[in-house]
Amino acid sequence: KPGDHAAYIKLALFLAMKSPPKPTNYRVGAVLVNATTNEILSTGYTLELPGNTHAEQCCFEKLAATHAIDAKKLSEVLPDEVALYTTMEPCSVRLSGNLPCVDRILGIGKKIKTVYVGVQEPEKFVSNNSGRGRVERAGIEFVHVAGLEKEILEVATAGHVTEKDS
Ligand SMILES: Nc1nc(=O)c(N)c(NC[C@H](O)[C@H](O)[C@H](O)COP(=O)(O)O)[nH]1
Numbered sequence: 001k002p003g004d005h006a007a008y009i010k011l012a013l014f015l016a017m018k019s020p021p022k023p024t025n026y027r028v029g030a031v032l033v034n035a036t037t038n039e040i041l042s043t044g045y046t047l048e049l050p051g052n053t054h055a056e057q058c059c060f061e062k063l064a065a066t067h068a069i070d071a072k073k074l075s076e077v078l079p080d081e082v083a084l085y086t087t088m089e090p091c092s093v094r095l096s097g098n099l100p101c102v103d104r105i106l107g108i109g110k111k112i113k114t115v116y117v118g119v120q121e122p123e124k125f126v127s128n129n130s131g132r133g134r135v136e137r138a139g140i141e142f143v144h145v146a147g148l149e150k151e152i153l154e155v156a157t158a159g160h161v162t163e164k165d166s
């Protein structure tokens with residue numbers, strides 16, 4: 001229902017649980033929603049598509065594939081008001097050197113009006129993720145949906161070796 005942002009973050013968290021644990025990234029889930037109709041346009045989770053793929057990237061690439069276009073051209077097929085829900089804020093730098101998700105979001109153009117995130121990126125791989133600033137400077141609203149941080153981080157870091165294991 002309108003405004004129930006936590007429900008979409010919960011769905012994204014459910015998707016994140018499908019992601020194969022890996023020590024060098026986070027398990028993240030993402031949902032792309034038509035903000036006018038609340039229709040779900042696409043979903044994605046880390047490593048869902050072949051290669052070292054991110055949840056948000058999978059959302060975009062899966063939707064582009066249904067239209068047989070490149071993800072860079074998604075603004076041609078997206079409705080006017082789209083919201084991206086992701087359990088963790090989009091990356092601004094990737095240690096692998098792959099294109100960060102903030103750049104993918106900005107490349108889609110004006111259709112994505114709001115990015116809702118469950119948690120900000122922890123300082124483990126990339127310190128002070130500059131994604132929020134870049135997203136807001138592009139005129140996209142960046143909203144932290146509070147309440148699921150503990151669960152989101154538990155899922156996100158499930159592949160990480162912790163002190164007690166080592
Ligand atoms: N928002 C987000 N969605 C994801 O699906 C994912 N895996 C991350 N993770 C952020 C983390 O900073 C990068 O995973 C590391 O920087 C390693 O980079 P690669 O993933 O190997 O390109 N962040």
Ligand SMILES: [Zn+2]
Binds near residue numbers: 056057090091
């Ligand atoms: Zn990313």
